[in-house]
Amino acid sequence: MKELIENFGNQLKEALIIGSNSKLEKYKKPFSNVLIIGMGGSGIAGTIISELVSHESKIPILVSKTYFLPSYVSENSLVIISSYSGNTEETVEAIKHALKRKAKVVCIASGGKILKMAGEKRIDHIAIPKGMPPRAGLGYSIVSMFFILYHFKIIGGKFRAEFKASVKLIKKEGKNIQKEAKKVAKVLFKKIPIIYSPVGYEGVSVRFRQQLNETSKMLASHHVIPEMNHNEIVGWRKKNNNLAVVILRNDSDYLRVKKRIDFTKKVISKYTSNVVEIYSKGHSMIEKSMHLIHLTDWIAVILAQMKKVDPREVQVIESLKVILKNL
CATH class of the missing domain: 3.40.50.10490 (Glucose-6-phosphate isomerase like protein; domain 1)
Incomplete structure (x- = not known):
């Protein structure tokens, strides 16, 4: 875990490259709201970004951390799905509801069911590197969200310079x-x-x-x-x-x-x-x-x-996943 934290600045730098190279479809229709869906270490980026862009975005950016969608989500909504593993059960279920509502959906994941679904249904997505605990991938998640909001003209592009400055600051x-x-x-x-x-x-x-x-x-x-x-x-x-x-x-x-x-x-x-x-x-x-x-x-x-505890270990969460899988 220590090595992953040490690499945070480099992760932000790499995330900027990934975001710049992402190919999201052109979408001219204006949105009335943005909903970011994600749990735990994958969802915290949504909580943070909703505050960081609140002074710039002209439409509300809200966060959901459950299986279901608020009633206001519609074909006029942009729904950003964030699941590092791509298998978070609440998020997997929520994406299905978002598609039924005909919302514009964009996914951020390293693999799993969500990237598979994105490929099969031709859903816009940004694939991020795998192989770490979800909470250690915050840099990838949050920078990807900024690029998505920028792509759909909800925010401007100054965030790129500010993240580059963040990389320098962290190193210094x-x-x-x-x-x-x-x-x-x-x-x-x-x-x-x-x-x-x-x-x-x-x-x-x-x-x-x-x-x-x-x-x-x-x-x-x-x-x-x-x-x-x-x-x-x-x-x-x-x-x-x-x-x-x-x-x-x-x-x-x-x-x-x-x-x-x-x-x-x-x-x-x-x-x-x-x-x-x-x-x-x-x-x-x-x-x-x-x-x-x-x-x-x-x-x-x-x-x-x-x-003297293992910083990576989250056995109780894994135990719950096993119980839920067997329902």
């Missing part, structure tokens, strides 16, 4: 990222992590939580500010040093959100001494997000090493 900051990750991992070791982030970066928080779940074998929770200030902040009432808080921040955060985060930190510091802030680096939201994702991925794998 590599040693500092690992150094900071080790410091944060020590704070989280044998604790229950709680992750807070500003609005616009909730997808990054979810990614971090999922990495702690799967890679580090830890329970964790997350919330977003300012929403957290209207509910969860009241729950901080008793001293509990079994909790460790990580606050993801950006120098560019909205001033009122900065003030809210400062106040929130002051409140929770009364109840746990384990509070750490992680500031993103980079200029664009894409750069900041990729930096935070790479750093928090390192935190998760370092925690796995500290706990």
